[in-house]
Amino acid sequence: MKFLRKHWPWLAVAAWYGLIFLFSAQTGEASGEVSDRLAFDLLRWDVDNPWVLSEVQYAFFQLVTYLLRKAAHMGVFFVLTALLLRALRDPLPPPLRRAAAAAGLCGVLAALDELHQYFVPGRSCQLQDVIIDLLGGVLCAVCYLLLHYIRRRRRLKKAQ
Numbered sequence: 001m002k003f004l005r006k007h008w009p010w011l012a013v014a015a016w017y018g019l020i021f022l023f024s025a026q027t028g029e030a031s032g033e034v035s036d037r038l039a040f041d042l043l044r045w046d047v048d049n050p051w052v053l054s055e056v057q058y059a060f061f062q063l064v065t066y067l068l069r070k071a072a073h074m075g076v077f078f079v080l081t082a083l084l085l086r087a088l089r090d091p092l093p094p095p096l097r098r099a100a101a102a103a104g105l106c107g108v109l110a111a112l113d114e115l116h117q118y119f120v121p122g123r124s125c126q127l128q129d130v131i132i133d134l135l136g137g138v139l140c141a142v143c144y145l146l147l148h149y150i151r152r153r154r155r156l157k158k159a160q
Contacts (some may be wrong), residue, residue, distance in 0.1 A: 009087035028122020074136030081140035100143035106137030
């Protein structure tokens with residue numbers, strides 16, 4: 001039990017990255033079907049056959065699907081960075097150092113994820129996705145630093 005209490009933050013990181021790995025292991029076709037279904041559900045288009053669209057509808061649908069996929073990339077790596085920030089709390093107490101390390105680890109894990117996708121049928125390894133993943137991590141680190149700064153200022157004001 002003591003082991004779990006001490007290492008649960010790293011187990012949470014490993015579990016979340018494992019989930020990312022499973023999603024990355026989906027074939028391009030399976031991944032595309034999930035994105036397409038989500039886009040149709042969000043758009044709530046009332047058409048008899050959702051796969052028969054006008055050119056304008058199709059272009060808009062492609063844009064929504066693209067934005068959903070990139071937002072998902074940012075979101076999962078935002079969460080991964082939040083978990084890394086928690087896991088790095090004891091080894092790296094200074095907030096700036098912890099935020100930089102968490103964002104850096106996020107970038108490394110994003111690159112590994114894209115490398116993994118290179119070997120999955122129908123998927124590709126894209127630098128653009130690594131950058132978007134890293135952007136999610138950096139956004140989380142910046143939010144963390146802002147919250148830390150705000151809390152610190154409030155504590156200082158109360159102490160006065």
